[in-house]
Structure formats: structure tokens, C-alpha cells
Amino acid sequence: MKNLFIDSHCIFPTPDIIQTANFYEHKIGFKAVHYLNSSEPHICLYLDAVEIILIETNGQKVIPNRELYGSGYDAYFITKNQEELQEQLVKSKVTIVRSLHNTDYNNKEFVVEDIDRRWIAFGIKEA
Numbered sequence: 001m002k003n004l005f006i007d008s009h010c011i012f013p014t015p016d017i018i019q020t021a022n023f024y025e026h027k028i029g030f031k032a033v034h035y036l037n038s039s040e041p042h043i044c045l046y047l048d049a050v051e052i053i054l055i056e057t058n059g060q061k062v063i064p065n066r067e068l069y070g071s072g073y074d075a076y077f078i079t080k081n082q083e084e085l086q087e088q089l090v091k092s093k094v095t096i097v098r099s100l101h102n103t104d105y106n107n108k109e110f111v112v113e114d115i116d117r118r119w120i121a122f123g124i125k126e127a
Contacts, residue, residue, distance in 0.1 A: 013056070014057060024045045028047065077122050096110060098110055108124055
């Protein structure tokens, strides 16, 4: 069974779908497309080849993986030019929780915290 998977999207529950969409649009540069009148209301966020789907939590707060399980990011995006991206996010006043570094698992990455306290990593495997 080869080549069954084509792509994937992150699904982020959020207590305030508009506020979260605004964060990703204005701070990171995603384009938001609202589907709030559909049978399953959501907002799609697009940037390059990445899509994030926002859904409402019905009042529940977001609990990041590191709090639920003791470790782990909430999303990991494979990126190039991390220096440029990190600089752009710093200028946009996005909270950097781990600056660009080489990990012990051979990735070059940095980590930000989004408006819902998720930790999002941007990295790539080093050769």
C-alpha cells in the first residue's frame, strides 16, 4: 500500500474562532476563509502548502499537549529559511518559546506559542 496519503491538515479547536483566525492572519500571514454558516462551522487558514482548520470548543479551554501529556508540540510544520521566518514572527510580536536551534534528534527548528497557548514548531531534518 504505497502513495495512499497525499497531504494533511491540522485541526485546532479554539474557544474564540475569530480571535484565533485573526492571530494567524495578522501575526503569521495566513489567509482565513470563513465557513461559519456551514453545517459544521469552521475557518480554514491557508499559507503556502499548509492548511489549519479552526473549530469551536463550545466554551472549553485549549489544553496544549505539553500540559496534557508532559511533552509534545501541538503542530509541527516543515519549513525552509527558518532564520527569515523566525525574524518575521519576532517582528510580528509572536511569542518565541524556543529560539532557532539544532535538536538532539537532528532537526533545525524553533517553537512559537499561539494565542491559544499551543506550541507550534517550525523545522526541518538536517542532513
